Amino acid sequence: MSTPPSTTDDRAPLLYRAIVALLRVAVWAFFRRVEVIGRRQIPAGGCGLVVSWHPNGLVDPGLVLTQFPRQIVFGARHGLFGYPLLGFVLRRLGTVPIYRAMDAGRRGGELDAAAAKAAREAARREANRRSLDALAAAIAAGSYAALFPEGISHDAPHLTEIKSGFARLYYRARQLRAAAGASPPVIVPVGLHYDRKQMFRSNALVAFHAPLELPPELDVTPAVDEDPEADKQRVRALTALVESTLREVVHATDDWALHDLMQRTRRMVRAERAALADADPGRTTIEERVLGFARVRAGYYALEQSHPEQVAALRRRVEEYDADLRALQLEDYDLDRGPSLLSPWLAILLVLQAIGVFLLLPPLIVVGYAVNLPTALLLRGIARLGAKLEKDEATIKLLVGLVLFPATWVAAGFGAAMVHEQLHAMYPALPRTPALAGVTLALLAALGGAIAVRYLRVAREVGRAVRVRLTRSRRWIAVQRLRIERRRLCEDILALAQGLELPGSVADDGRVLPG
Known part of the structure; x- marks a missing residue:
């Protein structure tokens, strides 16, 4: 496995660095390869929020914690601090306890329905305020907080509903930084990509992106006595901006069927270009696979708007090609040459x-x-x-x-x-x-x-x-038929995508390169 060298902030407490080192060993043991890109885009100083989607349970924060070059502060449900060993680890990591509305005591039997509802609402607001202030204070002190705005982990190929808590946290931390005469925090989007997330010895890519550039109407520090309605509108606007950014960062798709077809298209075009160049496609890195998928995804959604009928027809043909290839239990590059028996x-x-x-x-x-x-x-x-x-x-x-x-x-x-x-x-x-x-x-x-x-x-x-x-x-005849269909499909797809601005660049042998 290829994992970047230790990048833990030297200013972090010794026990924090020791725990992160132990987690790195766990990540090294579980994944065959972890690739990291974009680390240089993270500011060397200051503070901020690291935001990403949440498709893989505790593995997501584990990857962020072990690959981010600065000390990370997490929020965790306050009940977890009651477990002896886990609570010790969370405290030493600087984790901030999160008090949720559902954790508040309920006395509905002692109050009438209206009073009980009002009490629960007040408890929810107070719990949210305490959690927000605690994390905001940690950020204002110079740390980065890692947040997953969806609130829950999931198996969808797209984002679930984004909660607005991170936006309120950002503006509260910004207020505290302004009071101290310090620069405002930044928001760093992170793409977490897995090839087979549930599989032992699979691969992962952590893609750090440049801090979010806020438009003038959002790049402000709210006054303490600001109108609540204006504050809500700004929070909603920042939430929508981060949601649209994360959708692009994680390469979200509508459903798994479309996601799988895009992956098939990526492999198909890669294999066809390699065949035309008489090159061995070889093994691709997960970075190349993710970038290739981003090209296919960007092209699909752009052409779906401008050429919906042609895209629908191509999709049906790719589905048929995919079904035939699966029936033969072959991959796209198997159509050109048999794999070497001697690895x-x-x-x-x-x-x-x-x-x-x-x-x-x-x-x-x-x-x-x-x-x-x-x-x-x-x-x-x-x-x-x-x-x-x-x-x-x-x-x-x-x-x-x-x-x-x-x-x-x-x-x-x-x-x-x-x-x-x-x-x-x-x-x-x-x-x-x-x-x-x-x-x-x-x-x-x-x-x-x-x-x-x-x-x-x-x-x-x-x-x-x-x-x-x-x-x-x-099945020589079937293989030759699929080779011909692959070539026709690639020619039609590339002709339709002519002129589109897509991420990355493509080498003559089909390799997808950054830049």
């Missing part, structure tokens, strides 16, 4: 085996599977049972896995030590080193698990390569 990793394994490591590696992989497979299956079962939605699976796997796998390695070590003691009792000539045996097996279990994951990936790639080659030889 670089497999070649390395074969070379190592040829020079004698075959005596060590297979037993190590067996140890890795034997010790870690039951835990992995248990973790998958826990995630499926405990996750109400797909967005919860990664959170459960990450948090529970941080406990289960180390516990498994320790348990394996204890088991090895006990077995060693039994063997020593049976065979006194055997050196009595139970601690060494336990530590050795625990380390081998951890190392073997990591190698087993890599070995399983290589085995899957080889198996897929064999299947694709068999399909290409048996």
Whole structure:
């Protein structure tokens, strides 16, 4: 996995940096690759709000916390601070307790309906005010607060309803900064992108964007005695501005069917350009995939307004092409050439085996599977049972896995030590080193698990390569027909998109480049 070097603010408390370092290890273990772009656009000084959408549970704040170069302050439901360990961690991270209306005590039985409603409304306003003031004070002191304005995590390919609390927080922090004679806070939009968010060893992209440029009517510091109606209108306008910005930052689509078709179009055009250039498409980074998707999305919505009938016809053709390709269990680039049966990793394994490591590696992989497979299956079962939605699976796997796998390695070590003691009792000539045996097996279990994951990936790639080659030889006519249809589709799509200003640029071999 490629993860940027540590960027934790050196001015942050030592324990904060230690916790962030531990979270980086967790992120490193869960994701195969985390790519970060746009970090240079974050101001070196000042303070502000970091806003993003919320598609992946606690993984979202985990990525923001570990990749943002400044100290981050979060808000969390105040009830979470009551848990001993979690409360300790939240306090040391500088998390601000959030008091929600639903947390206020209710005495509806003692009051009539109207009085109870008024009391709850007053409690809600007071709770919101306390939460807003606490976070605003932290921001005004020079921190950044990470917020997910949707309020809840979800599985949709688009934003859910944006709440206005962040806008009120921004203006309250701006008031406090103005009172101290300091510059106003900034709003930094962040795009969080996952290729398969619920999958272990998947990829993620964190895209930091330039601070939001506010129009003159919003770039103001409200007076303390400002007219409430004017304040509400300004808050609503800022909420709408951030919502439209986030919609572009996260590349929101109307539904998953359209999202998947856009991904198919991206892969199709990429493969066709590579075929025309007689180039190997190779592996793409998640940054390139996200940028390529942004081009397709921008083109689709622009052309849907100007050429709705042509876009609808092209969409039907892409749907048919996609269905045929799925029926053959092929990808777009499989139409041009069969995948190599000898991947670089497999070649390395074969070379190592040829020079004698075959005596060590297979037993190590067996140890890795034997010790870690039951835990992995248990973790998958826990995630499926405990996750109400797909967005919860990664959170459960990450948090529970941080406990289960180390516990498994320790348990394996204890088991090895006990077995060693039994063997020593049976065979006194055997050196009595139970601690060494336990530590050795625990380390081998951890190392073997990591190698087993890599070995399983290589085995899957080889198996897929064999299947694709068999399909290409048996269904040659169908493959050629799809190649022709892909070329026609790409020609029609590119002709229709001629003249559009799209993000990024395209190289001759189909690679999508920034700029």
